[in-house]
Amino acid sequence: MDKKTPVVIEMFYTLTCPNCKVLKRMIKEAIPEFGDKFEFKTTLASAPIGMIRSMKMGIHSVPTLLINDKIVFREVPSKQELINQLKLD
Secondary structure: OOOOOOEEEEEEEOOOOHHHHHHHHHHHHHHHHHOOOEEEEEEEOOOHHHHHHHHHHOOOOOOEEEEOOEEEEOOOOOHHHHHHHHHHO
């Protein structure tokens, strides 16, 4: 039985960011179409671990979206742009 590892979608966010809530909702609406292909996780950029990771990754603003540790969006994309990006990965 060959089980593929899911592609990791990671969103850096802060608690007070209104655009982060929009992007999070958009991702949660889009990824069910792809079955088990993606694993979605969030990283609080203001938490100690989030600060360290964001500095290492060169993230200076939220929301920032990474797919397999590669930055793909530094802002809220349109839903179609998000879906098109997910289809590429």
